Amino acid sequence: MASTKQQKIAESLFILNHRQLGVLNRLYVMKCTLGDPATRPNFMPGVDKAFDSAWKTLLKKFPNFDTKTAASTLQVFTSQSEIVKQMSGFYYNLVDVLEVKDNVLDLLLRITISGVKLEITVNSELTRLYLELITNYFSMMYFLTCLPDLKAILALFNFLYEQANGKTEPSFPRMVERFTDAPEAMIKNLHLDVNAHSQIIAGALASLGDLFGRRLVRAQNWRDGLFLDILSEPAKITHTALSDQLSCELLPYEVMERWVIFGYLVIYPTLTEDDDAFSRLRLALRNSYVVVLYRDEVVHVHSLLTSFLETVWTARSTSKRLTDIKESLSVACSQAPGVHSDRQLLFYMEDLRNLLRTYSPVIQRFHVQLLSSYDAPGLEEYLRPVLSRLPIEEVEMFNGMLTHLHDVGEGRQTLDRNAQLALCDFSGLRLDWLRLQATLSAKDSPLNLSSHDLCPKERFAIGCTSAALAKKFCSDLVDAICICLFNRMDEICALVQQLAPQNAVAWLPEEMLGKKREAASKSAADHNGYGTMRQGSKNSTSNTGSGGGKGAPPIVKITPGAESFRRDRAEQTQGDRTLFTLSQLCFALTYRRDIQLPGEVFDPRMILQTELQSRLFEGLNPNIQVG
Numbered sequence: 270m271a272s273t274k275q276q277k278i279a280e281s282l283f284i285l286n287h288r289q290l291g292v293l294n295r296l297y298v299m300k301c302t303l304g305d306p307a308t309r310p311n312f313m314p315g316v317d318k319a320f321d322s323a324w325k326t327l328l329k330k331f332p333n334f335d336t337k338t339a340a341s342t343l344q345v346f347t348s349q350s351e352i353v354k355q356m357s358g359f360y361y362n363l364v365d366v367l368e369v370k371d372n373v374l375d376l377l378l379r380i381t382i383s384g385v386k387l388e389i390t391v392n393s394e395l396t397r398l399y400l401e402l403i404t405n406y407f408s409m410m411y412f413l414t415c416l417p418d419l420k421a422i423l424a425l426f427n428f429l430y431e432q433a434n435g436k437t438e439p440s441f442p443r444m445v446e447r448f449t450d451a452p453e454a455m456i457k458n459l460h461l462d463v464n465a466h467s468q469i470i471a472g473a474l475a476s477l478g479d480l481f482g483r484r485l486v487r488a489q490n491w492r493d494g495l496f497l498d499i500l501s502e503p504a505k506i507t508h509t510a511l512s513d514q515l516s517c518e519l520l521p522y523e524v525m526e527r528w529v530i531f532g533y534l535v536i537y538p539t540l541t542e543d544d545d546a547f548s549r550l551r552l553a554l555r556n557s558y559v560v561v562l563y564r565d566e567v568v569h570v571h572s573l574l575t576s577f578l579e580t581v582w583t584a585r586s587t588s589k590r591l592t593d594i595k596e597s598l599s600v601a602c603s604q605a606p607g608v609h610s611d612r613q614l615l616f617y618m619e620d621l622r623n624l625l626r627t628y629s630p631v632i633q634r635f636h637v638q639l640l641s642s643y644d645a646p647g648l649e650e651y652l653r654p655v656l657s658r659l660p661i662e663e664v665e666m667f668n669g670m671l672t673h674l675h676d677v678g679e680g681r682q683t684l685d686r687n688a689q690l691a692l693c694d695f696s697g698l699r700l701d702w703l704r705l706q707a708t709l710s711a712k713d714s715p716l717n718l719s720s721h722d723l724c725p726k727e728r729f730a731i732g733c734t735s736a737a738l739a740k741k742f743c744s745d746l747v748d749a750i751c752i753c754l755f756n757r758m759d760e761i762c763a764l765v766q767q768l769a770p771q772n773a774v775a776w777l778p779e780e781m782l783g784k785k786r787e788a789a790s791k792s793a794a795d796h797n798g799y800g801t802m803r804q805g806s807k808n809s810t811s812n813t814g815s816g817g818g819k820g821a822p823p824i825v826k827i828t829p830g831a832e833s834f835r836r837d838r839a840e841q842t843q844g845d846r847t848l849f850t851l852s853q854l855c856f857a858l859t860y861r862r863d864i865q866l867p868g869e870v871f872d873p874r875m876i877l878q879t880e881l882q883s884r885l886f887e888g889l890n891p892n893i894q895v896g
Contacts (some may be wrong), residue, residue, distance in 0.1 A: 278383070279703040281376050282398040285369070289405035292369050293563045295362045296412050298734060300566075303417050312352050314421055320345060327424050332445040334424065343428060353429050360426040363419075363448060364440050366409060373406050374462055381466045385710050387473040389480065392706040393517040394699075396473050400528045403463070403470060407531040408562050410459055414452045415566060423448070453577045459535045467536040471546065474532050477525060481549060484522035485556060488614040523561070529553045530560050530570055537582060540590060547590065554597035557605050571598040637677050645674035666705050673698050732867035739864050743873050746858045747880045753851040754881070755888075760844050 302308045311317045314324045326342045327334065346352055380399070387396040413419065423444055430438040450458060463470065495501040533540055533550050540547045554574075559567040574594050578587045625632065652667055659667070673695075766772065841849075864871040 278376075278380060278385075279395070279398075279700065279707040282395070282402060282707075283700070283703065285373055285376060286398060286401050286405060288369050289373070289402070289409050292362070292365050293405065293409050293412060295365070296409070296416065297563055297566065299359060299362055300412075300416055301734070310352075310355050312346070312349070312355075313418055324421065327428060328420060331420055331424050332427075332441075334428070346425060346429065347432055352425075353433075356422065356426045356429065359422045360438075363413075363422070363444055366413065366448075367440055367444060369409065370406070373402060376402070377463060377466045381469055385469065385707075387469060387476065387710070389473070389476040389517045392710050394703045395706040395710055396476065397517070397520070398703070399469075400473055400532060403535065404527050404531045407459060407535055411452065411455060411568070412562060412566065413448050414450070414455055415562075420449055452573060453581045456534055456537070456573075456577055457581050460537060463535050467539065470532055470536050471539050471543070474529060474549070475543075475545065477529070477549065480517060480520075481522075481525050481529065482552065484525060485552070487608075488612075526553045526557065527560060534574075537577075541587065547593070551593055551597055554594060555600045555604070556608065558598060558601040571595075571601070640674050640677055645671060648674070663705065663708060666701050666708070670698060670701050735866045736869060739866055739871050743858070743864075743871060743876045746854060746873070747877050750851065750854045750858065750877060751880060751884055753847055753854060755884075757844070757847050757851060760847065 309316060312320050323343050323345050387399055389396045427438050427441045529549050530553050558571055560570050562568050578591045649671055656664055858873045858877060
């Protein structure tokens with residue numbers, strides 16, 4: 270057998286995770302292209318009626334179809350060479366899915382044969398990448414059920430390929446068998462794929478243990494326990510914190526939630542055999558009613574589990590699980606909105622990220638000095654007694670890590686800026702650490718390293734999609750700001766209108782008449798004791814007459830400036846709400862000075878300025894059209 274170093278398990282895990290993300294991105298772009306009427310090809314079903322009869326003939330007996338019997342009907346496809354180019358991109362994206370699927374299953378088999386023991390608190394990086402591999406594999410395969418016109422793509426490209434080459438495309442039978450299933454059947458097939466590895470997957474998920482439960486603690490509880498307060502002990506703020514905190518403690522809850530839900534979906538029989546496993550799944554189901562599949566694509570996991578238990582997995586033991594899942598859905602619908610809304614801590618985390626980007630040279634210099642002065646000597650001291658008893662491969666890994674840590678501290682002072690950045694690239698050190706975990710966790714097993722080109726094909730599509738999303742995001746914010754701004758302008762104009770001469774002068778006669786009446790009533794009270802009563806009766810008569818008749822409600826007149834008086838600051842007027850919304854939107858738009866994308870940079874403030882100028886010009890000159 271080959272050695273663990275020759276197996277390259279660590280490298281394969283790293284590469285296949287990236288390849289799956291690349292394939293997922295291509296499937297996402299493909300779904301957006303087919304789902305958007307502006308980018309959907311005109312030869313696809315439902316766009317151009319000239320292709321309707323050909324599509325009916327092609328899909329009527331899918332996948333078994335005789336091209337010779339209906340060659341005249343399908344001539345509309347073969348007459349246009351542009352169709353072959355566009356269909357090739359769609360079809361070979363699916364071929365890549367099939368290739369990555371084979372590589373993932375091969376890697377899972379070799380890891381299982383090697384006897385790897387996965388424990389998140391022991392070999393955290395290896396366990397994290399393994400669970401990410403399972404999660405990305407589920408996401409990639411399940412995403413196929415979300416693609417529109419999948420059968421049409423397979424059928425049309427196979428027809429065009431058969432017309433050009435005289436035989437069926439080699440991957441077509443396998444893709445028809447696996448890619449056209451319903452979501453419930455897809456989960457069952459995924460379980461059959463990884464059933465041989467269910468024990469190691471269940472062990473990795475079980476190692477999450479209390480770590481997953483601690484992620485559900487509210488931020489307020491952390492604040493009460495001074496967990497987030499670094500100033501609670503000011504004397505220790507300048508001291509280096511030397512703790513035994515594991516890297517797994519820094520995993521986000523959303524990541525572990527996907528691990529638990531997607532992981533147990535592919536090994537669903539474990540849920541009936543292991544109550545602890547189902548309790549972890551139930552905890553995740555009660556915290557949210559959707560799980561992110563990729564970007565803005567989500568899975569309504571409760572309905573998926575319910576339909577799966579009712580149609581595919583119909584064992585007797587599933588009735589109680591089905592009841593628990595429905596109860597978890599009701600709990601999630603009632604509690605999850607309150608838990609996930611107004612997450613102020615996330616906003617503070619984004620502020621912290623910006624501070625780290627701003628002061629990254631200072632922080633980097635501190636940690637580099639710490640690595641060379643503490644970590645490297647400490648690691649060397651721990652390894653000195655045991656290096657003689659370790660295998661040669663592990664000794665080489667440790668020596669390489671020590672050499673890199675020493676070189677960082679010694680070479681930083683004599684190098685220029687670019688060389689310092691290259692020296693502080695710890696990707697090689699992280700890969701060595703991952704190799705070491707794989708070596709210490711597995712037996713010998715041969716595995717050839719797959720080629721990895723980082724998927725350059727979709728870089729242009731990613732750039733275009735990113736630019737479109739950035740423009741749409743800025744445009745939505747600008748539209749909301751303009752609406753609030755013009756609403757505020759209307760409110761200001763209404764307040765100014767109250768103080769206009771034609772409205773303010775109308776109050777003067779009434780004020781003067783009121784003052785004369787007060788003076789007359791006062792003089793009458795001095796000469797006659799009952800003058801006040803008589804004057805009061807006159808005033809009441811006059812007030813009744815001014816109210817529009819006996820029994821009519823009095824006319825309420827709003828005095829200019831009344832909107833500024835209030836008993837409590839908590840009482841917000843419409844103007845307060847408009848100003849608050851406007852300030853929040855402006856803060857969101859100007860939070861980043863620029864948005865950097867591949868090949869271009871967006872300035873949100875310039876977009877707002879241009880849009881405001883255009884709308885103000887249209888409002889002030891309604892008869893002039895702005896080009």
